[in-house]
Amino acid sequence: METRQRSVVKAIVWNVMGLVTMTVVGLIATGSATVGGAVAVVNTAIGLTMYLIYERVWAGISWGRNG
Template structure:
């Protein structure tokens, strides 16, 4: 089972990568740094929350794990 800290760090790193990518997509799609930033931040907050919840749910499911 993963610790909550590990899940949190994984979610933060993944969302930092996503924030940069979404900011670039938003900028190229709109031509505006401000609008691209708002799109990226909104996506990051939603994505972070969903990913963290998803990871915590899966950490409680034993299916598919090998026990040594």
């Protein structure tokens, strides 16, 4: 089973990558770094929360594990 700390670190790294990507996409789509950044921050906060919940649920499921 994965520790909570590992799940959190994985989620943060994944979401930082997503934040950068969404900021660029938002900038291209809106032409505004402020609006693009705001959309990216909201998306990242929601994504981080959902990812942590998702990881913790799967950490408790033994199906498909070896050993």
